[in-house]
């Protein structure tokens with residue numbers, strides 16, 4: 001059975017592995033990606049100072065090494081090839097293209113200078129080809145990050161890490177250079193709901209306290225009325 005998988009992020013690779021390890025059918029997988037490099041947001045999203053998470057690509061390398069697997073980069077479905085054309089060559093097509101666009105809030109002032117979607121900022125520091133030339137203005141002392149999920153924590157950490165810490169990561173070279181000259185000194189993470197609803201994990205919050213030259217401040221008033229489990233005391 002010949003199968004085309006569109007997208008080489010985690011979804012594409014796990015689908016490929018599940019198909020290729022079948023013993024009842026011989027499966028040939030061709031994986032397409034519009035980028036020249038595989039791994040989707042593991043490469044272009046996951047924070048460059050979280051190498052242990054990025055190491056999941058070792059599992060994908062094993063899949064890619066299977067003899068009935070091929071990777072075809074720089075091929076964009078809809079631009080270089082159509083679904084109809086693929087149907088002529090494959091028995092099945094798996095769409096694993098992720099969710100690449102940022103979600104606009106539709107509020108006044110969105111899109112003004114120095115108001116940047118996380119997709120752009122994160123793609124920029126990860127060296128994603130779409131955002132390589134984004135203009136990120138780091139000449140200001142204070143930055144607000146709107147939203148309190150794990151991407152907010154990633155953005156805050158990268159904005160505040162000391163250059164010596166960033167140098168140990170695989171942050172894109174152009175971003176490293178810009179962050180070396182950054183004048184950002186304070187980052188405020190703005191959550192519309194309370195700490196109990198924050199969608200980052202306790203280890204991610206704790207990591208902020210382990211950075212050089214950074215003092216995380218949680219306003220005590222914000223914790224009033226929160227049910228904090230006894231075991232979470234530290």
Ligand SMILES: Cc1cc2nc3c(=O)[nH]c(=O)nc-3n(C[C@H](O)[C@H](O)[C@H](O)COP(=O)(O)OP(=O)(O)OC[C@H]3O[C@@H](n4cnc5c(N)ncnc54)[C@H](O)[C@@H]3O)c2cc1C
Pocket residue numbers: 006007008009010011012032033034035038039040041042045046047050053075076077078096097098099100122151154
């Ligand atoms: C900033 C950030 C930090 C994150 N941190 C973590 C973390 O610490 N731990 C964790 O578990 N998860 C993390 N995630 C989430 C994780 O990266 C995603 O859940 C995961 O990558 C989604 O996998 P996917 O395969 O569905 O999509 P993607 O990884 O987005 O892959 C989709 C692929 O499809 C390709 N594609 C798109 N359109 C086309 C087309 N028309 N033709 C050909 N190819 C196409 C894209 O180039 C891309 O390579 C993070 C995400 C972000 C944004």
